[in-house]
Each structure stands twice: as structure tokens, then as C-alpha cells.
Amino acid sequence: MATIVLDGVVKAYGKNPVVRGLSLEVHEGELLSLLGPSGCGKTTTLRMLAGLEHPDQGTIDIGGTRVAGPGVRVPPERRGLGMVFQSYAVWPNRSVEANVAYPLALRRLARSEISERVRTALRWVRLEAFAERMPHELSGGQLQRVALARALVSNPRVLLLDEPLSNLDAALREELRAELAALRERLGTTLVFVTHDQAEALALSDRIAVMNGGVLEQVDAPERLYHAPASAFVARFVGGANVLPGVVRDGVFHCAQSEATFALPNEVARSEGPATLVLRPEDLELGTEGTPLPLAARLFLGNSVEYRFAVGTSLLRVVAPPMEGVRTGQVLRIRARRARVFAAP
Amino acid sequence: MIRDGAWGARFGLSAWLVPVLFFGVGPLGVLWVRGLEFLVTRSDTAWSGEWGALSNTIVISTGASLLALGLGAPLALLLFRTDLPFRRVFGVLFTLPSAIPAFIWGMGWLSLASPRAGYLNRLWGTGPFDIYGVGGIAFVEGLSGLPFVLLAGAAALRRIDPALEEAARVCGASPFRALTTATLPLMLPSVLSGAVMVFLLTASSFGVPYLLGVSASPPTRVLTTRIYELVLMGGAEGLPRAMALATLLLGLTPIALGVMRWLGRGGRVRLGAGKGLSPRPMALGKARGPWVIAVSLVCAACIVLPLGALVLTSLQRSFGAPLSWESLTFTRWGSVLGSERARGALANSVVLATGAGVLVCGFGLSAAMLRRSSRGMVEALSVGPFSVPGTVLALALLVAFSRDWRFIAFERIAWVLALAHTPWLLLIAYAVKYLALGERNSSEGLAQLDLSLVEAARLSGAGPLRAFRDAALPVLRPALISAFVLAFLTCASEMTMSVLLVPAGSQVLGTLLFELQSYDDPAAAAVLACALVVLVLVGRGVLALGPRSSVEG
Structure with missing residues (x-):
């Protein structure tokens, strides 16, 4: 049974459409990421789920109940959701304990039960020792955990997370990501997670909904998204793939405005004519075979090296093991081990 | 139901607008229309006497804003751009003039420099000072408007990238030249805008012109005091005439606001973004001592002296009585x-x-x-x-x-x-x-x-x-x-x-x-x-x- 159903949801700010006919189901207990570049409508979608925005068209059902649609507008406080904001939104005038207790206090629970549940929630996020502290005494990561505890304390049926990790530094992000995964195992809540970080989405999600320009590009499990992107956009955004315009002729891809050609592996679907070639940087091979191109730049990445080439007006990136004695300007041969071809946009 | 957010906003807006329009804009509109009507229909009859009030207002306000500008702009540079000792203390002291009502400053100056009984005149014996009249009013108003120029200058200085001045130094300009060619032109629109504000406030001021103008002989009248007299003792003709004068006074407001907006626009284009600037104070070097003494003297003369005179007067049985330690008393x-x-x-x-x-x-x-x-x-x-x-x-x-x-x-x-x-x-x-x-x-x-x-x-x-x-x-x-x-x-x-x-x-x-x-x-x-x-x-x-x-x- 689907916990959340969005059907034909449209939202515009003034004349500026942000979400254009979005239909999506989030299953009970799953973690679904909304992934896309900034301005793709993912945060607006989340805010419509929360009840902070109202869709212009379409309907939203949560747990079989209509919460938004023509003539229906359930306010956020009556949707029974938890939400973690990008800016933490921890109330500066309340202690950690008071922040987490707030949703329960509004439900007029007994004081003993409130303190019991607050303690449990703080244990979940490992902040028991900080209950008495004020927010300005906490670090960014701790504040984010307070926000998480506050969102979880009332056992919401759905937890919404709006780029919860984007304001943290890399190490903290890693740590909180792991904690979030562990928490989710334990609680089994349905989670909707907004992010623009594809690594984060791939690591955490059961399924990922990739959005672009207010529409869904693809909804799939992380592996499928990575290995079988439905569009050049998904391939580029999720896998960091090279996207080259050109023409397919006799099983060979001819790049536009360039002499470069790529022989297509046999398993690749090859309708003849104008097309878009998608090549993952790690699927390309430098050696004695393939199209010759002069090396434009060389970026040392640690365990590998990124080699950059100019193909027409596009950039071609190849990630390969370090090679001795390669200089910029030197002509190297490039071969594609794997490739995907999409019809030209 | 769907649009209830919009309805809520519209309801809130009207709940706010109705009282504001009814008690604020409406009466002003009525006054403006009726004043204009009087101006147009009866401009020739017995009207000539009132032009003096208008010209006095303009002369006094111009004088006050020039004084505030002349004193405020250099002070802003000294207090907010150099390493002048005690600049923080001075900064607080020099904002006092606008915190305390101008009328009270006027009283202080009257105690000091009224022609016969003023303390300064008694000290000198010959009575060189006279605070009454156009000059005195402009002087008092200019001093009490000083913070507007000073703070406008400070705000501008905070936004001006110190690197601009440093660039001028690197190009070979002396510190003084760098200041006058790089920083001063950028600061000018802001302090001018502050001076226009002083103009507007002086034109609107009632207490000081009444104190130092109306009771003088011969009396100096400005628009505000003339309106007051007309309303209170103008008879049947008084009220419409007061409204006509008020319309004239009201006409100064949009002009002044327009000038300020224009100055603000010029300033905004040229100032830096104001992020991450760490202004390094300019070192005064050997001139520190003389500058501190100069600023202290100005501060003493403009702020300490009139307040002190006021306290002294409050400790006397009556103003003008001979001064002696025995006569001072808290009984009053x-x-x-x-x-x-x-x-x-x-x-x-x-x-x-x-x-x-x-x-x-x-x-x-x-x-x-x-x-x-x-x-x-x-x-x-x-x-x-x-x-x-x-x-x-x-x-x-x-x-x-x-x-x-x-x-x-x-x-x-x-x-x-x-x-x-x-x-x-x-x-x-x-x-x-x-x-x-x-x-x-x-x-x-x-x-x-x-x-x-x-x-x-x-x-x-x-x-x-x-x-x-x-x-x-x-x-x-x-x-x-x-x-x-x-x-x-x-x-x-x-x-x-x-x-x-x-x-x-x-x-x-x-x-x-x-x-x-x-x-x-x-x-x-x-x-x-x-x-x-x-x-x-x-x-x-x-x-x-x-x-x-x-x-x-």
C-alpha cells in the first residue's frame, strides 16, 4: 500500500511554473529521495507534502487520506508529519529538551510521558547529555540532530527531510548519513529525502526520484538508476557521465563539430541518425585503440587521474589509472568499453 | 476554501489599511486640498505678511543643514575612519543631540547666550552673544541634527571598501589625497542625504523657533510657529490660513524625500557590497593629540556646555539671579x-x-x-x-x-x-x-x-x-x-x-x-x-x- 500518492501535482509561483504535473507514489516504510539540481522543484514538492505550500492542481493523499486537492487543504499541523529543515530551524530561545518536547506539549500529553519520550528521542540521536543545553551552545551537527529528534519524537507516519546534511562539513555529513541509515532501520518510518547530492541519494535511498525542470525524469532503485539511466540528464546527473551530441552512422557515433568517433559496442541499441552519446568517465579506456584526441588537462584525484579532452564544444572526461610520462597536448587514443545512445533531444 | 490564504492576507491588509487611511492619510489629504484651495482663491488678500515665515523657514533650515554637514562629515571621518583615541566615547556623546528633544537644547543655549542673563554673556561682561533670531535658531537646530549626518557618514564608511583607498595609496597618493579622492566622493551622497534630513527636521521643528524666535524682539516667525499662532489666536480667518501655510510646509516634504532618494540611488550604485570588509583605521600619527583636543573642545562646546547650563539653571531659585555657590539649591x-x-x-x-x-x-x-x-x-x-x-x-x-x-x-x-x-x-x-x-x-x-x-x-x-x-x-x-x-x-x-x-x-x-x-x-x-x-x-x-x-x- 502506498503511503503517499501525488497525482498530477502542479505548482507555480506567479507565472513561474515550478512543478509541472508530478505523479509519484511513496511506499510504506521506504526511503525515497527527491534528487535534482537546484530549482528543479524538489523542495517545493516536499513543502507541498508538508502542507506549507498548496498545489495549484492535482491531489496529494497521505495514508489513504486526501490532504490537498480541490476543496481540500489540511494544514501542516494536522498532517501528523515530521520534518527536518535545511536551516535546522531549532528554536533559539528553547533548550534542547524544550525543543524536542514541543510537539508533545502541543498534544497535551502527561508530563511524565513527555519527559520519557523526549529522553528516548534524544537517545536515538545520541544527545542525552545535552538535554539542558541551549541551541547556541551546540555545533551544526548537534543542532541537526536536535531537529531530527524533534521530528521523530511524536512518531510521525512520514518523515520529511529537506537537504538535512547540506549545511554540514564533509566528515560530519558522512557520520550523520550513517546514523540516519541506522535510525531508519530501527524506526521503519516512511522517509522522503530531498537532496541535490547524488552520492548521498545513492547511498541512502531505497528508490530515487530524479527531477528536472519541474518534471520527473526517472524513479528507480539506485542501482537501476546508475546502470540503466532513462535519459541523458539522469546519466549525467547521477553518474557524472559525458554527454556528447552527434550522429550514428553504420554502428559508429560521429561527434558533432569534431573528428572524434566512437565505435559502439554491439549490445548498444543503434538506430541510425542524430543521437546523444552518454559515456561514463570510468567506462572509457586510454590505449592504442580508438579515436585520437589531444589531452587538454590532467587532474590528479589520488587513486586515479581524470584526463580531459575537448570534443567539439563539449568536455570529455576520462577517469583512468595514472600513466607515466603523459603531457598535455599529447595525442591519446580513447575507446569506449560501454556506451549508451539516446535519441537526440 | 482553496484560496483561504489569499483571503486571510486580504483581510489582514484591510484591517491594517482602514485605520491608517482614516486617521493618517485621510486627514492629511483633506488638509492639503483645503489649504491648496485657500492658496489658489485668496492668494492676493493680506497674504504678503506670511511669505516672511516661508523664507525664514528655508533660510534657517538651510543654515542648520549646512552646519550639521560641515561639522558632521569631518567628525564621521575622524570617529569612524581614524585611530582617534576615545572615538567610541565620542561616538556615543555625539549621538546625544538627536536623542534629547531640540527644545531642551534650545533652553540650554538660551541659558548660556541670552543677551543679558546668559552665563556666557555675564562671564564676558560685554554681552557678545545673542542666541535669538535666525542665526541662533539655525545654530541650535544644526547642532541637534548633527547625529543624522554623523550616522549617515558612519553607515557609508562601513560599506566603503577600504581597499579603494589602499589602491589609491598604492598608485602613489598621500594619505590625505587618498582620503579626499577615493573615500570622500563615495561618502558624500550619504552625508548629503543626512543633511537633507536635517533640513526637513528643522523645517518641521516648532519648539526651538518658538523659544528663540517668537519671544524675541523683533520676533522671527517660521511656518510652524506661525501656524501655531494662527490656530490659537487667528480668529475666524486663522484656521484656513494656517491650513494654507501647512500646505506649503507639507510641500517641502516630498521635495526633501525626493532629493534623499536621488542621493541614495547614486550612493548605492557606487558603494561596495559590504561583506567581509575589515576597515583598518587610518593612523593619525603625530596629529592624534591635537585632534583629540579639537574634538573634545567641540564636544564640550556642543554638548556638555548647554546641558551644564541647564543643570545650573535648574539649581537656581530663578533664572537671571546673581550666581554664587550659596544660591544653588535642590529645593526647586x-x-x-x-x-x-x-x-x-x-x-x-x-x-x-x-x-x-x-x-x-x-x-x-x-x-x-x-x-x-x-x-x-x-x-x-x-x-x-x-x-x-x-x-x-x-x-x-x-x-x-x-x-x-x-x-x-x-x-x-x-x-x-x-x-x-x-x-x-x-x-x-x-x-x-x-x-x-x-x-x-x-x-x-x-x-x-x-x-x-x-x-x-x-x-x-x-x-x-x-x-x-x-x-x-x-x-x-x-x-x-x-x-x-x-x-x-x-x-x-x-x-x-x-x-x-x-x-x-x-x-x-x-x-x-x-x-x-x-x-x-x-x-x-x-x-x-x-x-x-x-x-x-x-x-x-x-x-x-x-x-x-x-x-x-
Whole structure:
């Protein structure tokens, strides 16, 4: 049974459409990421789920109940959701304990039960020792955990997370990501997670909904998204793939405005004519075979090296093991081990 | 149902607009139309005498703004761009002139430099000083407007990238040349804008021109004092003529605001983004000593001297009596402040200023919140009245509510709004005039408020009002407290509107001060003025130390 159903949801700010006919189901207990570049409508979608925005068209059902649609507008406080904001939104005038207790206090629970549940929630996020502290005494990561505890304390049926990790530094992000995964195992809540970080989405999600320009590009499990992107956009955004315009002729891809050609592996679907070639940087091979191109730049990445080439007006990136004695300007041969071809946009 | 958000906003907007239009814009509009009518239809009859008031107003205001500019711009550079010792202390002292009502500074200068009895004249014996007349008024107004130029200059200096000046140095300019060619031109629009503000405030000022102009011989009249005289003793012809003069005075406002806006635009284009600038103070080197002495002397002459004179006067039995240590006494303090009149006036002022403070905060906060949905209009309506001269606003309310307003709804329910000769009119005047304080402070508070704090409360289960109270209000509280205190202090010592609107037979602090000084007993007035200065200083001090630290704690 689907916990959340969005059907034909449209939202515009003034004349500026942000979400254009979005239909999506989030299953009970799953973690679904909304992934896309900034301005793709993912945060607006989340805010419509929360009840902070109202869709212009379409309907939203949560747990079989209509919460938004023509003539229906359930306010956020009556949707029974938890939400973690990008800016933490921890109330500066309340202690950690008071922040987490707030949703329960509004439900007029007994004081003993409130303190019991607050303690449990703080244990979940490992902040028991900080209950008495004020927010300005906490670090960014701790504040984010307070926000998480506050969102979880009332056992919401759905937890919404709006780029919860984007304001943290890399190490903290890693740590909180792991904690979030562990928490989710334990609680089994349905989670909707907004992010623009594809690594984060791939690591955490059961399924990922990739959005672009207010529409869904693809909804799939992380592996499928990575290995079988439905569009050049998904391939580029999720896998960091090279996207080259050109023409397919006799099983060979001819790049536009360039002499470069790529022989297509046999398993690749090859309708003849104008097309878009998608090549993952790690699927390309430098050696004695393939199209010759002069090396434009060389970026040392640690365990590998990124080699950059100019193909027409596009950039071609190849990630390969370090090679001795390669200089910029030197002509190297490039071969594609794997490739995907999409019809030209 | 679907659009209930929009309906809510529209309802809120009209709930805000109706009172503001009815009590603020409406009366001003009526006044303007009727004044214009008088100007057009009877411009030739017995009108020539009034042109002197207009030209005096313009001459005095120009003089005051030039003085404030000439003193304020160099001071801003010295206090906010150099390593002048004690610059922080000077910074606080030099903002005092605008915190304390101009009338009180006028009283101080009168004690010092009235032709025969002034302390300075008695000290010199020959009586070289005369504070009465056009020059004296411009002098006092210019000094009390000094902070507007100073603070405008400070704000500009904070935004100007010090690297611009350093670039000039690297190109080979001397420190002085770098200052005058790189920094000064960028600072100029801001300080000029401050000077225009001083022009507007001086043109609107009533107390000082009355004190130093009307009671002089021959009297010097300006628009505000002439309007006052016409309203109080002008007879049948007085009121329409006062309205005509008020229209002239009101006409100065948009001109001044237009000039300021124009200057502001020029300034904004050229100033840096203002992020991450760390201004390194310019070293004065060997000149530090002389500069400190010079600034101290200016400070002593402009601030310490008049306040000291006021205290001295308050300790005498009567102003003008021979000075000796034995004659100084605190007995006047007890008798003046304990008198029936003073206590009545204090009670009235406290009640009115509290009421006005609450209204200013409430309407100011709503205005700041409505601003987002109706951009320019609400802001203009709440900030506009602040630049309308108090005399004009008071006259407008006097005219609009001189007769009762009858409202009939549904043909049965009728009520009468009878505001003439009631304290309500004063309350309305205070609230309309100082609404800008509430709007400005609330806007700054709202700008700091992260809206997701409120949204988080909504998702926690709080309704819209509860979420506002629990999540937004604690963040806005310091801004609202500061708006309330500023409005309270300003209204408690307000004079210009009070003298026109106070109901016969009752007093507020401002009118009591005015009457004591003008008709009764300058020494008693000095006592009251000192008490007001203490009140203002305490209030400002609390404001400077109080609310900000409570957020952190």
C-alpha cells in the first residue's frame, strides 16, 4: 500500500511554473529521495507534502487520506508529519529538551510521558547529555540532530527531510548519513529525502526520484538508476557521465563539430541518425585503440587521474589509472568499453 | 476554501489599511486640498505678511543643514575612519543631540547666550552673544541634527571598501589625497542625504523657533510657529490660513524625500557590497593629540556646555539671579517635580506614550508582515507620516476631527466618533507619526527571522497563531522592545503636536515644559528638562544594554 500518492501535482509561483504535473507514489516504510539540481522543484514538492505550500492542481493523499486537492487543504499541523529543515530551524530561545518536547506539549500529553519520550528521542540521536543545553551552545551537527529528534519524537507516519546534511562539513555529513541509515532501520518510518547530492541519494535511498525542470525524469532503485539511466540528464546527473551530441552512422557515433568517433559496442541499441552519446568517465579506456584526441588537462584525484579532452564544444572526461610520462597536448587514443545512445533531444 | 490564504492576507491588509487611511492619510489629504484651495482663491488678500515665515523657514533650515554637514562629515571621518583615541566615547556623546528633544537644547543655549542673563554673556561682561533670531535658531537646530549626518557618514564608511583607498595609496597618493579622492566622493551622497534630513527636521521643528524666535524682539516667525499662532489666536480667518501655510510646509516634504532618494540611488550604485570588509583605521600619527583636543573642545562646546547650563539653571531659585555657590539649591527640584501639575502631566504622558508605543509596535509589526504581499504601499504609508511635519499632522487631525463623525451600519446600528478636545486625538497623532519606528524595527527583526522556525512549529502541531507566538515572537521580541522604548521616549517628550492637540485644562510633559519655559518660570522648566534628559538617557541606556544580551543569554 502506498503511503503517499501525488497525482498530477502542479505548482507555480506567479507565472513561474515550478512543478509541472508530478505523479509519484511513496511506499510504506521506504526511503525515497527527491534528487535534482537546484530549482528543479524538489523542495517545493516536499513543502507541498508538508502542507506549507498548496498545489495549484492535482491531489496529494497521505495514508489513504486526501490532504490537498480541490476543496481540500489540511494544514501542516494536522498532517501528523515530521520534518527536518535545511536551516535546522531549532528554536533559539528553547533548550534542547524544550525543543524536542514541543510537539508533545502541543498534544497535551502527561508530563511524565513527555519527559520519557523526549529522553528516548534524544537517545536515538545520541544527545542525552545535552538535554539542558541551549541551541547556541551546540555545533551544526548537534543542532541537526536536535531537529531530527524533534521530528521523530511524536512518531510521525512520514518523515520529511529537506537537504538535512547540506549545511554540514564533509566528515560530519558522512557520520550523520550513517546514523540516519541506522535510525531508519530501527524506526521503519516512511522517509522522503530531498537532496541535490547524488552520492548521498545513492547511498541512502531505497528508490530515487530524479527531477528536472519541474518534471520527473526517472524513479528507480539506485542501482537501476546508475546502470540503466532513462535519459541523458539522469546519466549525467547521477553518474557524472559525458554527454556528447552527434550522429550514428553504420554502428559508429560521429561527434558533432569534431573528428572524434566512437565505435559502439554491439549490445548498444543503434538506430541510425542524430543521437546523444552518454559515456561514463570510468567506462572509457586510454590505449592504442580508438579515436585520437589531444589531452587538454590532467587532474590528479589520488587513486586515479581524470584526463580531459575537448570534443567539439563539449568536455570529455576520462577517469583512468595514472600513466607515466603523459603531457598535455599529447595525442591519446580513447575507446569506449560501454556506451549508451539516446535519441537526440 | 482553496484560496483561504489569499483571503486571510486580504483581510489582514484591510484591517491594517482602514485605520491608517482614516486617521493618517485621510486627514492629511483633506488638509492639503483645503489649504491648496485657500492658496489658489485668496492668494492676493493680506497674504504678503506670511511669505516672511516661508523664507525664514528655508533660510534657517538651510543654515542648520549646512552646519550639521560641515561639522558632521569631518567628525564621521575622524570617529569612524581614524585611530582617534576615545572615538567610541565620542561616538556615543555625539549621538546625544538627536536623542534629547531640540527644545531642551534650545533652553540650554538660551541659558548660556541670552543677551543679558546668559552665563556666557555675564562671564564676558560685554554681552557678545545673542542666541535669538535666525542665526541662533539655525545654530541650535544644526547642532541637534548633527547625529543624522554623523550616522549617515558612519553607515557609508562601513560599506566603503577600504581597499579603494589602499589602491589609491598604492598608485602613489598621500594619505590625505587618498582620503579626499577615493573615500570622500563615495561618502558624500550619504552625508548629503543626512543633511537633507536635517533640513526637513528643522523645517518641521516648532519648539526651538518658538523659544528663540517668537519671544524675541523683533520676533522671527517660521511656518510652524506661525501656524501655531494662527490656530490659537487667528480668529475666524486663522484656521484656513494656517491650513494654507501647512500646505506649503507639507510641500517641502516630498521635495526633501525626493532629493534623499536621488542621493541614495547614486550612493548605492557606487558603494561596495559590504561583506567581509575589515576597515583598518587610518593612523593619525603625530596629529592624534591635537585632534583629540579639537574634538573634545567641540564636544564640550556642543554638548556638555548647554546641558551644564541647564543643570545650573535648574539649581537656581530663578533664572537671571546673581550666581554664587550659596544660591544653588535642590529645593526647586522637589517642588517642581512634586507639584500637582507635573504629576498630572507625567501621568498623562506615561499613559499616552504607553498606548502609542503599543499601537506603534502592533501596527508596525503588521506593516512589516504585510509588506511582502503588498510591497511598496504599506511601507510608504507607515514610513511616510514620519516625515510629515508634526505641526501639519496635528493640524490635519484637528481639522478632520473637529466635528463628530457618525457611522450608520445596516440602517440601525449607529455610533458617533467624537474625538475633538479628547486625549484620543493625541494618541492617534503619536501613533501615526511614529509608526515608522515600529515598521523599521519590525522589518529588521523579520529579516533576521528564519521562516522555517515557524514552519517547524506548524509541523509540530501548532496552529498559525500558536506557531507565531511560540516561534516568531521570541525572535522578534528585542526589535519590538526597542521600537516600544523608542516610541515611548519620543512620545513622552513630544511637544510639536502636543501643544496643538492637548485638551484644554490638561497637560502632558511636552506642553508643561513649553508653558513653564515660555510663560512661567524658566528655572522650573530647567528642572523638568533635566528630569526628561535623565529619563531619555536611562531609556536609551537600557536599550543599548538590554534586549540584545537577552537573546544571547
